[in-house]
Amino acid sequence: MKYQSTRGNSPLIGFQDALMTGLARDGGLFLPADIPDVRAALAAWQKLSYAELSFEVMRLFSDLLEPDLRALIAQGLTAFRHPEITPVVPLGNLHVLELFHGPTLAFKDVALQFLGRLFEYKLDRAGGRMNVLAATSGDTGSAAIHGIRGRRHMRVFVLYPHGRISPVQERQMTTVMDANVFALAVRGSFDDCQEIVKELFGDLPFRDRCALGAVNSINWARILSQVVYYFYAAFRVMERTGKPRVRFAVPTGNFGDAFAGYLAWRMGLPISRLLLATNENDILARFFNTGIYRRGRLCHTLSPSMDIQIASNFERYLFYRAGEDPQRLRAWMAQFQATGELQPKGGLTGKPDPFFAAGSADAAACLAAIRDCYSAHGYLLDPHSAVGWYVAQSFLDPEEPMICLATAHPAKFSEAIRQATGRDLAHHEILDALTGLPERRTVLPASAPAVREFMQTKIGGGD
Ligand SMILES: *Cc1c(COP(=O)(O)O)cnc(C)c1O
Numbered sequence: 001m002k003y004q005s006t007r008g009n010s011p012l013i014g015f016q017d018a019l020m021t022g023l024a025r026d027g028g029l030f031l032p033a034d035i036p037d038v039r040a041a042l043a044a045w046q047k048l049s050y051a052e053l054s055f056e057v058m059r060l061f062s063d064l065l066e067p068d069l070r071a072l073i074a075q076g077l078t079a080f081r082h083p084e085i086t087p088v089v090p091l092g093n094l095h096v097l098e099l100f101h102g103p104t105l106a107f108k109d110v111a112l113q114f115l116g117r118l119f120e121y122k123l124d125r126a127g128g129r130m131n132v133l134a135a136t137s138g139d140t141g142s143a144a145i146h147g148i149r150g151r152r153h154m155r156v157f158v159l160y161p162h163g164r165i166s167p168v169q170e171r172q173m174t175t176v177m178d179a180n181v182f183a184l185a186v187r188g189s190f191d192d193c194q195e196i197v198k199e200l201f202g203d204l205p206f207r208d209r210c211a212l213g214a215v216n217s218i219n220w221a222r223i224l225s226q227v228v229y230y231f232y233a234a235f236r237v238m239e240r241t242g243k244p245r246v247r248f249a250v251p252t253g254n255f256g257d258a259f260a261g262y263l264a265w266r267m268g269l270p271i272s273r274l275l276l277a278t279n280e281n282d283i284l285a286r287f288f289n290t291g292i293y294r295r296g297r298l299c300h301t302l303s304p305s306m307d308i309q310i311a312s313n314f315e316r317y318l319f320y321r322a323g324e325d326p327q328r329l330r331a332w333m334a335q336f337q338a339t340g341e342l343q344p345k346g347g348l349t350g351k352p353d354p355f356f357a358a359g360s361a362d363a364a365a366c367l368a369a370i371r372d373c374y375s376a377h378g379y380l381l382d383p384h385s386a387v388g389w390y391v392a393q394s395f396l397d398p399e400e401p402m403i404c405l406a407t408a409h410p411a412k413f414s415e416a417i418r419q420a421t422g423r424d425l426a427h428h429e430i431l432d433a434l435t436g437l438p439e440r441r442t443v444l445p446a447s448a449p450a451v452r453e454f455m456q457t458k459i460g461g462g463d
Contacts, residue, residue, distance in 0.1 A: 001061050003030040003220065006319040007333075008326025015063045016122055019115075019221045020130070022214025023201050027333075028326070029316050030220045036060045039268035046235045050085040051077055054228045061224050064121075072121055076114035079103050079146075086110065086229040088236040091377050094249075094392060094402040095240075096385070097233040104172055105409035105428060106305070107257065108143035111225035115215055116147030116154075123153035130213040131459060132156040133200060135193035137253070138165040139305045139408065141183070142172035144215045149178040156215075157182045157455055159193040162443055165304060168412060168431050174439035182458060188446030189298055190307060199448040206452060210459055217256030218312050226260035227267075233403050234269055241401045249275040249392035249404045251384040252284055253306035255313040257405065262317060265355060272400050276358040277391035279303045279366065284311055288358035295340040302366050302383040302416045305408070318344065321353070359391035366390065370410075370420035380410040380417060380426055 003018040004010075007028030013021070018030040038045070038060070045053055054073045055066075062069055077085055082101040089096045102109025123130060132154060134144050141158035148156040158173060162185035173183040186193050194216075201207055201214070217223065234246045248271060250258045258276055265271040278285045279301040287293045298309050315333065321344055322328040336342040361369065366383050369390035373381050381389055385406040392402050410417050411428035418424055444450050 001036075001063070002033045004033050005030060006315050006326060007330050015061060015220075019118060019219070020122060020213060022212070022219050023198075025204070027202070028329075029218055029313070029319075031316055031319060032061055035263065035266045037268050042268065045231060046239070050228070050232055053232055054225075057228050057231060058224060068121065072114065072117050075117050079109065079113040086232060088233050088240075088403065089379075090240065091373070091379055091404075093396060093398075094389075094404055095233070095237050096379070096381075096389075096404050096406050097229065098406045099229065100382075100406060100409040102143070103146045103430070104139065104142040105412050105430065106139040106143060107226075107405070107407040108139050109146070110229065111222035112143040112147035112215060114147075114225050115219065115221050116144075116151050118221060119148070119154055119213065120151045129153045129155075129211055131210045131455065132213045132215050133159075133197055133455070134215050135159045135190065135197045136165075136216075137161065137190040137193075137304050137307055138169040139412075140216055142169060145173050145176050145181050145183070147215070149176050149181050151180070154213075155180045155182065155458070157184060157451075157458075159184050159186050159196060159444075159451065161185075161190050161193060162187050164189070164300060166413060166415065168414070168434070170441075171434040171437070171439065172431075174441045175434050175437040177438070177440065182454075183441040184451065184454065185441050185443045186446050186451070187443065190304075191298055191309060192446040194308075194310075194312070196446065196448045196451050200452055200455075203448075203452070210455060216312070217254050223256060223260050223263065223313070223316075226257055227264050230261050230264035230271070231269055234264075234271065237401050237403055238270075243399060243401055245270045245272040245400050247271065247273045247275060247395065247397070247400050247402045249277055249388040249395070249402060251303065251306060251388040251405060251407055252276045252278055253308045253311065255284060255311035255317065257407070258284075259313045259316050262355070271355075273395070274356055275388075275391055275395050275402075276356055277388040278358070278360040279306050279387050280360065280362050281307050281309055282360040283309055284314065285358040285360045288353065288356045291343060293336065293342040293344070295336075302363055302413070302419075303387055305384055306387065357395055359394060361387040361390040367416070367420040370417060374421055374425070381406065382408040382410040382413045382426075383416040384408050384413075386420075
């Protein structure tokens with residue numbers, strides 16, 4: 001499989017090169033040159049374990065030797081505490097896909113436990129070093145740090161908005177003492193962090209000198225790892241219910257997870273609808289309901305990993321909306337950059353995409369969802385998953401079972417649980433064990449030069 005940039009000005013490259021490059025040099029994101037049709041394989045795939053299914057999905061997109069790919073998948077999955085990796089739990093009239101059984105208790109572990117090992121594998125063979133740079137609103141950073149800590153040939157620099165992530169999320173990053181880990185608290189918003197990362201990746205001499213690598217969901221391998229659990233969950237629910245099609249409700253921030261679902265559908269998985277659930281930062285919900293993509297003001301919510309106005313992966317979807325025409329996409333992105341607004345015309349646009357539905361939940365709805373789900377089922381949803389669960393209630397259909405993605409363990413957001421239920425119900429021994437441990441972090445201003453300078457001093461002149 002070869003990879004193309006959404007902006008069309010980069011040569012086609014292989015999987016391992018796309019993996020190491022992150023953002024394409026023309027500013028675009030990598031996509032496979034074509035999407036394999038797997039409908040003929042679905043019946044056989046239904047019988048596979050999570051590890052076997054991962055292998056079958058990923059081998060279609062990767063250029064690794066097959067035994068190596070198999071081994072890397074197996075090693076990544078050892079970090080998960082559940083034998084099914086991503087179990088699907090029936091809950092009333094819907095199903096919850098639990099994606100939080102990895103080391104940092106959020107779905108991002110699924111991709112990052114694999115990605116860290118994949119980088120190490122590649123660097124073992126190609127030589128050299130890599131400096132991973134990522135922006136996080138909480139969960140990506142800890143998952144990246146736990147995927148890369150102690151791995152050979154790599155450092156990881158994580159930018160997060162100072163004072164705007166939960167104390168427990170911060171501790172998941174700052175208590176990691178491995179010498180190759182740097183937690184950087186930036187005085188600004190998550191979008192500022194994301195902008196700094198973009199700017200440094202756009203500084204090509206710096207990028208080359210430091211061998212910058214990306215782990216946020218612009219990295220194609222992350223999307224690919226997430227495609228697997230859509231297949232896995234759909235199979236479990238189709239078995240359980242005997243229905244031929246399913247729906248998914250996806251709490252959305254950067255549109256990475258949602259794009260993985262879109263891809264699974266394009267590959268032939270019978271998903272009838274993908275429901276995008278946003279919090280008050282509802283740019284994506286507004287787009288799918290009105291056709292206008294307009295930047296709004298960022299607000300801070302109970303679901304901070306979805307506090308995003310500019311969804312970086314949305315460009316991948318727009319590429320298909322543009323009829324896979326990079327020139328049209330470039331014009332759209334330039335328009336959005338200049339005006340903060342985009343109403344895509346031409347390509348496949350003009351009507352809404354019937355595959356997606358969208359809704360949003362504000363703080364009151366999110367808290368009510370946590371409370372209602374707990375009182376009806378004794379099941380605690382974290383605030384991100386609760387946004388999905390809330391929006392899902394308006395799209396239930398007995399013929400098309402609904403699978404709600406549970407993207408984080410409630411204990412990561414115990415304050416919201418307390419607010420919703422009035423009780424201190426959400427705990428996890430992994431998080432409790434972090435309290436009182438020594439912490440290490442550096443506070444920096446929201447400026448790309450400051451971050452660049454910090455990185456240069458840590459990286460030094462050598463490797
Ligand atoms: C990252 C994250 C999301 C949003 O996922 P995207 O791929 O950015 O859309 C939702 N919930 C949780 C808990 C997350 O960490």
